[in-house]
Amino acid sequence: MCTWYLQVTSTKPGVMTETTQLTAAHRELIDQVFDKWSLQVLEALCEKPSRFNELRHAIPTVTQKSLTATLRRLERNGMIERVIISSRPIAVEYRITSLGGTLEDLIDALLHWSTAHMPAVQRARARFDDETPPPHDASS
Amino acid sequence: MCTWYLQVTSTKPGVMTETTQLTAAHRELIDQVFDKWSLQVLEALCEKPSRFNELRHAIPTVTQKSLTATLRRLERNGMIERVIISSRPIAVEYRITSLGGTLEDLIDALLHWSTAHMPAVQRARARFDDETPPPHDASS
DNA sequence: CTGTATCCTCTTGGATACTG
DNA sequence: CAGTATCCAAGAGGATACAG
Numbered sequence: 001m002c003t004w005y006l007q008v009t010s011t012k013p014g015v016m017t018e019t020t021q022l023t024a025a026h027r028e029l030i031d032q033v034f035d036k037w038s039l040q041v042l043e044a045l046c047e048k049p050s051r052f053n054e055l056r057h058a059i060p061t062v063t064q065k066s067l068t069a070t071l072r073r074l075e076r077n078g079m080i081e082r083v084i085i086s087s088r089p090i091a092v093e094y095r096i097t098s099l100g101g102t103l104e105d106l107i108d109a110l111l112h113w114s115t116a117h118m119p120a121v122q123r124a125r126a127r128f129d130d131e132t133p134p135p136h137d138a139s140s
Numbered sequence: 141m142c143t144w145y146l147q148v149t150s151t152k153p154g155v156m157t158e159t160t161q162l163t164a165a166h167r168e169l170i171d172q173v174f175d176k177w178s179l180q181v182l183e184a185l186c187e188k189p190s191r192f193n194e195l196r197h198a199i200p201t202v203t204q205k206s207l208t209a210t211l212r213r214l215e216r217n218g219m220i221e222r223v224i225i226s227s228r229p230i231a232v233e234y235r236i237t238s239l240g241g242t243l244e245d246l247i248d249a250l251l252h253w254s255t256a257h258m259p260a261v262q263r264a265r266a267r268f269d270d271e272t273p274p275p276h277d278a279s280s
Numbered sequence: 281c282t283g284t285a286t287c288c289t290c291t292t293g294g295a296t297a298c299t300g
Numbered sequence: 301c302a303g304t305a306t307c308c309a310a311g312a313g314g315a316t317a318c319a320g
Contacts, residue, residue: 065295121169230320
C-alpha cells in the first residue's frame with residue numbers, strides 16, 4: 001500500500017525532520033499547477049519558450065483572459081518566467097524555470113498514463129452508462 | 141526536452157501503432173481523475189476501502205453533494221467500485237479497482253513533488269508578491 | 281446510512297472593448 | 301503585441317430538506 005504521509009529528510013536535522021502530512025497548501029499547489037490550462041501551458045513551454053500569441057495558437061481553446069491568469073499563476077509559483085524581449089512593439093517570452101523543469105517527468109507520466117489506460121476507461125464508461133441509464137423518460 | 145506526442149506500442153502492429161497525440165478526451169480524463177476531490181478520495185481508498193461516511197470524515201471539507209458526484213465520476217471512469225454490503229440499514233463500501241490502482245505511483249509522485257518543492261514555491265511566491273504589490277490603495 | 285432533490289450563492293470563464 | 305477592464309452567462313458547489 002501507499003503511505004500518504006511523506007517523510008521530508010532535511011540536511012539539517014531537527015529543522016524539518018518530522019513526517020509532514022499533506023496540508024491544504026500542498027493541495028492548493030497541486031491544483032494550481034496541474035489544472036486544465038496550466039498543464040497545457042507547461043507542455044508547450046517544456047517544448048520551447050514561447051510568446052503570448054504563440055501560446056494562444058498552441059492552445060486554441062484558451063481565451064486571452066484565462067491564458068493571462070494561468071501564466072500569472074504559474075509565474076507566481078515559480079514554474080515559469082516572463083522575459084521582456086524588445087520594446088518596439090513590446091515582445092514577451094515565457095520560459096520554464098528550473099523549478100518548473102522538475103515537473104517534466106511528472107507531466108510526462110501523467111500523459112502516458114492517460115494514453116495507456118484510455119481504452120480501459122472507455123470500456124468502463126460504456127458499461128457504467130449502460131447499467132445506469134439517464135433518469136429521465138417516463139414513457140418506457 | 142520532452143516529447144508530448146506519445147507513442148502507443150501495441151502488441152498487434154497495425155492496429156494502434158501510429159503516434160497518438162493527446163486529444164481533448166485525454167485532458168478530460170486527467171481533469172476528472174486528478175481534480176481536487178478525486179485526488180483525496182483516491183488517496184483514502186488507496187489506503188483502505190471505505191464507506192461513504194468514512195470518506196466524509198476523512199475529507200472534512202467535502203460536502204455530501206460533492207463527494208457523491210466525485211464518487212460517481214470515479215466509478216464511471218472505472219477507478220473505484222461501489223460494493224453494497226448489507227441491506228439493513230444499507231451499507232456501501234468503495235474500493236479502488238485494478239485500473240484505479242495504476243494511479244497509485246502517479247499520485248504518490250505528485251504528492252512527493254509538492255512536498256519536495258513547497259519551500260521553493262513559497263520563496264517564489266514571496267518574491268512575486270513583493271515585486272507585484274496589489275493594485276488597490278490610492279492613499280500611499 | 282446513503283444517498284437524491286432543490287434552492288441559491290459565488291466563482292469561473294467567455295465575449296467584447298480598450299490601452300501602452 | 302500583450303495585455304487590462306468590464307460585463308455577463310453558465311456551472312460548480314454549499315446548505316437544507318427529504319427518501320429508500
